[in-house]
Amino acid sequence: MAAQTLYEKLWSSHVVHEEADGTALIYIDRHLVHEVTSPQAFEGLKLAGRKPWRISSIVATADHNTPTDHWEQGILDPVSRQQVETLDANIREVGSLAYFPFKDERQGIVHVIGPENGATLPGMTVVCGDSHTSTHGAFACLAHGIGTSEVEHVMATQCLLQKKSRTMLIRVDGQLGQGVTAKDVVLAIIGKIGTAGGTGYAMEFGGSAIRSLSMEGRMTICNMAIEAGARAGMVGVDETTIEYLEGRPFSPKGEAWEQAVAYWRTLKSDEGAQFDKVVELKAEDILPQVTWGTSPEMVTTVDGRVPDPAAVADPVRREGIERALKYMGLEPNTPITEIAVDQVFIGSCTNSRIEDLREAAAVAKGRRKADSVKRVLVVPGSGLVKRQAEDEGLHEIFVAAGFEWREPGCSMCLAMNADRLEPGERCASTSNRNFEGRQGAGGRTHLVSPAMAAAAAVTGHFTDVRQLG
Amino acid sequence: MNPFTKLDGLVAPLDRANVDTDAIIPKQFLKSIKRSGFGPNAFDEWRYLDVGQPGQDNSKRPLNPDFVLNQPRYQGAQILLTRDNFGCGSSREHAPWALEDYGFRVLIGPSFADIFFNNSFKNGLLPIKLDAAEVDELFRQCEANEGYRLVVDLAAQTITRPDGRTIGFDIDPFRKECLLNGWDDIGLTLRHADKIKAYEERRRAEHPYYFA
Structure with missing residues (x-):
């Protein structure tokens, strides 16, 4: 058989039916549900008198709207x-396989709780x-976002109508420099x-630099595939994947685990598989990144300057x-390190996992929030992340630095709850x-890694985290 | 879903690239549990001078006179001209709901973000991809001529300009059929219920751990 890409393997193992024009019915194994994009789907299902096809595929949580402090007050x-x-x-x-409602100890951001x-x-x-x-593609899944009509479609049929995508390989080879993280890679x-x-x-995403990343780092990269326009990002299975999954609550156990692992090891692109497009980056060329505009592609390195439209x-x-510069209140050619910040947000489905919090804490340790910074929010991705961080004493480092240690949720990534910026901040x-x-x-908003966010918090402006020592 | 067949509609130009779904419908309006009523908040942050909140009387809010869709000549527009990567960002279907509720039925641009593109078809909203040069020319003509209209014929897959020139466009045959007939995807898929069941049984036998 011809060499196949990981995507082709995932695609062909899920085709239920194919129309003449290539539109296919794809079977869906896991349906994650949250409060914002599901009510109209549940309502549609009910109005049509339809029953959900397989409730054991559903894992649900409330994350977008939930507050991150004063949980005793409920949702105001x-x-x-x-x-x-x-x-x-x-x-x-x-019904569902699992539901982690507001205040549950395992509640959290839907893209954090699925994997953990x-x-x-x-x-x-x-x-x-x-x-x-797309985050879940870090586990060699075919994972992507859908609209509410499709949420209803998956509930009713366990399938989606899809056309096969083209394939792109992003290969990052080499060794990432000290202070350079998965977030910097994906922004680059x-x-x-x-x-x-x-x-x-x-x-x-492939290459030695991607292979060297933890699952947390791979999730950060796949999470932002959508910011590069790709609905789905993915990384092939290796030992890192398997080690992460062993012993998790819904991971298979015993004989089933052995059977699963044997299959999972095949979930990577074959040697010589052809991609429609290949993009290569050298890990050594990637420096800490900071966005300066209103689109994630408006990004430069921490030693760079705001561009000149002229x-x-x-x-x-x-x-x-x-x-973008007008909206951001920035002058052309300003050095990035001269941009002062009012608030710092450490969290979101991109960077709220334990490794992210460790990276931020390593910078915050023994330092204090700059007086000019109004507020630094640290929002763990889930109740389990929060507990682990507290077991490791990270929360004490944050609190000692003058950061606020919050309850889990999406928080100020999209500001549907009370955590938000004021105009001009x-x-x-x-x-x-x-x-x-x-x-x-x-x-x-300026997008950065957790370490760079912490560095901005303690200095009051963007700072090359590598120079903080 | 409303079928889409043919439309002779007023055109409005939104001349900026990477219009994201946060701009099309800001997050505070996503708290609704309904599917309708998003039109008055389409492009809320650009359209009004104040910060919008759910449940407001939008007719009393101050309009931003600099926002193109607020110009009198574009009132009642049903066709929106866009630039590259329209609809990027969040998967919120509230974006096509808002555009449709505003009154748009057709979007014409050089490229659309994947999830938004897909969501549009589920709501009787037709996104049409054309070459960048064709889109440029439509922007020029639309801005130069007040009351500029286009005729969009889905069955024939054509856009006809006032000067008589006809531009062809591509669309997946399956999507075209669904849109022309206003078909409900779920009903169509359930015709294959036996195949879905057979696939599921096979998968359960081969990979029981996905069904635990």
């Missing part, structure tokens, strides 16, 4: 509360009404290929940069999107 915003209570009622009625509970397993198709579902990739560079592609010939691009954020208004109307 009545509209947010209604949405979370609607999910409670829907899951109660319909072993509910995301190699070889699965994983969908969720959330674009960052987006900077290179652009936010539409991966449109129409399923993106596989130097750009293409009028659509030039106007885009001008508009500037934030160093470990999240995934720097769009206008993303962290609050008029807020200005």
Whole structure:
């Protein structure tokens, strides 16, 4: 048989039916559900008198709207509360494999709890009404975000209508420098290929630098495949994958584990498999990254400067940069390290796992939040991450540094709860999107790694974390 | 879903690249548990001068006179011209819901983000990809001529300009059929229920650990 890419293996093992024009019905193994994109789907199902096809595929949690402090007060915003209570009622009625409601010890961001509970397993198709579902591709899953109509479609049929994507390999070889993290790698990739560079592609990340990353790092990279335009990002299975999954609550046990692992080891691109496109980066060339604009592709290195639109010939691009600088309140040619921040956010489905918190704590240890910084939020990705961080004493480091240690949730990544920027405030954020208004109307977001966010918190401006020592 | 066959509609130009779904419908409006009523908050942060909140009377809010869709000449537009990578970002279907509720039925641009593109078809909203040069020319003509209209014929896969020029466009045959007929995807898929069951049994036998 011809050499196959990982994507082709995942695709062909899930085709239920194919139309003449190539539109296929793809079977869905895991359906992750949260409160924002599901109520209309549950309602549609009910109105049509349809039953969910396989409730044991559903893992649900409330994360987008939930507050990250004063849990004893419940959810104060009545509209947010209604949405979370609607999910409670829907899951109660319909059922699920697992539900981690607000305040549950295993509640958290849907893309953190899936993997940490072993509910995301190699070889699965994983969908969720959330674009960052690409995260789960780190486990050699075919994982991508869907809209609410498709949430309803998956509930009713356990399938999705899909067309096969083209394949892209992003190969990062070499050794990452000290202080350079998975977040810097993925921002560098987006900077290179652009936010539409991966449109129409399923993106596989490979090469020795990717192999050397932990599962947390791989999840950070796959999480932002969507920011490069690719609905799905993925990494092939290796020992790191298998070690991470062993013993997780929903991971197979005993004989089933052995059987699963034997299959999972085949879930990588074959030697000589052909991709439609290959992009290569050298790990040694990647420096800590900071975005300066209102799209993740508007990114440079920490030693760089804000670009000058006058130097750009293409009028659509030039106007885009001008508009972004105006929104961001930045002058052309300003050194990145001279940009001061008002708030710092460490969290989100991109960077809220234990390794991210360790990286931030390593920088925060023995230092204090700069007086000019109003607030530093540290929001763990889940209750389990929070507990582990507390077991390791990380929360004490953050609190001693003047950072706020919060309860888990999506928080200021998209500011659906009370955590948000005020108009004009500037934030160093470990999240995934720097769009206008993303962290609050008029807020200005700069995307960075957890270590770079902590460095900005303690110095008050962007600082090369490698020089902090 | 409303079927889409043919439309003779007023055109509005949104001349910026990478319009993301946070811009199309900001997050505070995602707290609704309904599918309708998002139109008054489409492009909320660009369209109004204040910060919008769910449940407001939007007719009383101050409009941003600099936002293109607020210009009198574009009121009632049903076709939106866009630039590259329209609909990037979040998978929120509230974005096509908002555009459709605003009154748009057709989007024309050089490229669309994958999830948004897919979501549009589920809501009777037709996104059409054209060469960048064709889109440039439509922007020029639209901005130069007040009351600029296009005729979009899905069955024939054509866009006809006022000057008589006809531009062909591509669409997946399956999506075209669904849109022309206003078919419900779920109903179509359930015709294959036996195949889904057979696949599921096979998969359960081969990989029982996915069904635990």
